Amino acid sequence: MIMSFSKGSVRSGNRAAKDLIADHGGRVTRTRVAVIEALQIAPAPMSHEDLGAALAADDIPHDRVTLYRALDWLVEQGIARRIAGSDRAWRFEVVRPDSHRHAHFHCDRCGRVICLESLQPSSAVSLPDGYQLDRAELVLHGACATCGDGPGSDNDPGQH
């Protein structure tokens, strides 16, 4: 039997996109596969716009709505995670077996978001009676290394 690796085999901890989809009882479609693979190689959470551009760059035909629905499904299935920034655009990251929930840094100048894997929102918070905690989102705001350089340099380096 021949074992073949999917073309973008990426880095350790990532499962083949197709298997991941099939194992969750979904149909393996062009857009789903492409989105998972894009998220797996991404160094940071990607917005819907980022993903659309990534697919386009790979000549993968896709529809805006389909992309939204693919992402919804991935999140429902626990394959991806949704992150709300301070702009109104969600960003997505693939859920890796090793990594847990973590905080994010959102650069208010260029809009880039980076993962702070080592910073996990403390879950031991006391809520009012009757309130049920599902998850905590911690987003730090400020200027990233690139943007913080020149004082007052509010550049927008392509990335959004």
Add this chain to the structure above:
Amino acid sequence: MIMSFSKGSVRSGNRAAKDLIADHGGRVTRTRVAVIEALQIAPAPMSHEDLGAALAADDIPHDRVTLYRALDWLVEQGIARRIAGSDRAWRFEVVRPDSHRHAHFHCDRCGRVICLESLQPSSAVSLPDGYQLDRAELVLHGACATCGDGPGSDNDPGQH
């Protein structure tokens, strides 16, 4: 000399809206005053939509855009604070002299947001080199007391 209190004199710690505006060098306008007063009596952060409804209920004519601009100005001046929920709508709260930045709870079922005044995002986080922290936003997600009651009761009690 006669000392008159503004009609909605509200609760301790709140300054008269007009003074607050004037002290920041702004012009005292209908919408600004109404927004501040609405936020001062509000038990929880209000969305733009909430505020529009509140003004309408008080028969205060206002324009959508003007409301947005009033809120922008209040935030710029540090009179109000903007909170990003997980829906795409910002919410606003007045900055009281006593209270500091704090976390919020966002009910994913009814959309209500409540302040967790006692929970302040820890500011002692270590960021990558060159990153500059401005502020931290911590939002807890789950079900509020009202929504958590009946299992699976995803009601939407008017409040959004």
Add this chain to the structure above:
DNA sequence: AATGCTATTGCAACATTGTAGCATTTACGT
């Protein structure tokens, strides 16, 4: 390999939340 079922897609229309430009009005210092 062809068939059938239904999960997904693709398109067009719509919804929500916010911005931009610009002529008109209004707050307020004089």
Add this chain to the structure above:
DNA sequence: ACGTAAATGCTACAATGTTGCAATAGCATT
């Protein structure tokens, strides 16, 4: 009471999603 810049109130426009529905295409079965 006046003059003037700050705010307003329109009308458009932009960004980000969602809904409905007919057409398509995965994939299990034959």
